[in-house]
């Protein structure tokens with residue numbers, strides 16, 4: 001019991017620290033590319049703490065308050081059901097009770113809570129942000145889940161632990177044995193991280209802060225925290241599925257960071273798409289590859305047999 | 306040979322105005338200091354482009370001036386902002402919007418007045434529909450004088466504000482809370498019929514938090 005509590009707290013702490021450091025790095029790299037100094041690597045931590053210590057004087061009814069709490073709870077549970085390390089008793093959370101299918105469900109809690117909270121605020125800009133978010137969700141969910149299904153098919157299990165255990169050694173990493181699934185997942189994954197070119201929801205400069213338009217003060221701090229933790233949970237999930245997991249925290253950080261660098265490099269080069277362009281893209285490219293891959297992995301072996 | 310030390314003449318005067326002396330420093334606990342320190346490292350700015358000074362705020366975010374290295378970054382809405390920059394003269398029409406935006410900001414909040422027009426009306430001192438002293442309607446924490454001030458001057462204003470925040474003590478929003486009746490009377494005198502509806506500010510009377 002004691003072990004589970006300490007372990008859960010450690011997971012939440014690790015994902016939070018990794019979250020703000022990764023995002024701080026992202027902002028600094030972005031600044032250097034634009035030939036300026038940029039903020040310090042701790043900047044996201046300062047921003048987040050500042051929001052936690054601001055006042056919160058507005059209220060749009062109970063749902064406005066519970067929405068961020070639902071999103072936050074979703075982020076916590078997602079973090080706790082993704083195993084951070086393999087062959088270790090630490091940083092496991094409750095992952096032995098869950099599997100990939102449960103994680104798929106938990107990933108949708110965030111957008112749902114968002115829609116509830118923003119809907120009760122009644123701000124038209126917020127509703128516009130939610131609409132854009134749900135439209136994009138329509139595009140990215142299908143290829144993303146198709147990619148996860150491909151991984152489950154390949155290993156014939158939905159347990160993340162078993163998938164990690166199957167990838168012993170570089171030659172057995174998911175990215176080597178099943179590169180098509182990695183490609184299918186990678187693009188929706190960038191969108192799920194809310195990174196350019198698919199950042200149509202927050203869309204800085206284009207729409208007023210998207211769904212977060214009515215949030216300021218502490219609730220915005222909560223939303224920022226869950227965003228950072230959720231990003232790390234997704235990164236670790238992809239590391240578990242394709243990069244063979246990690247046996248200690250340093251390896252975990254190194255692998256997650258290299259994956260982060262890959263997505264960052266993609267998002268720095270490509271500018272934002274329009275909402276309908278993004279959905280179009282998802283329905284054509286990743287979904288097309290995904291369907292081809294399903295045909296290749298499911299039907300071809302049975303024909304040749 | 307004459308050596309310039311830290312500052313001279315009117316520059317010293319300015320520095321003294323910006324940073325209160327040691328005697329005034331408020332004693333606070335370690336936690337308060339830590340929070341204040343983080344707070345000054347992260348200022349979200351709501352840039353209110355009212356006058357010609359607005360044109361000098363845009364370059365702040367560009368690679369040349371790079372205000373982000375001080376943790377200063379633009380906010381999309383008043384709800385998320387810490388600093389309201391009033392860039393120049395305020396017509397009566399815009400004054401109303403500025404008051405509304407200011408009251409929507411979450412505390413702690415600060416205001417920077419940019420340009421001579423916010424101090425004494427500047428070259429609009431005898432205009433029929435321009436507010437002369439913005440300080441009479443909403444509390445201003447830092448003035449940046451000049452017509453128009455360069456982006457460097459604005460950055461200096463921000464740095465002075467950061468020092469203020471770091472030192473703690475009372476800021477403009479405390480004043481606004483304490484003297485709300487005085488501010489409201491002034492606003493009513495200027496705006497008359499156009500006064501924002503009472504529900505936008507009556508929670509100030511209700512003891513603080515709505």
Ligand code: SF4
Pocket residue numbers: 356357358392393394419420421422423427428451452453454
């Ligand atoms: S101070 Fe000068 S530049 Fe600024 S708004 Fe007034 S007239 Fe324009």
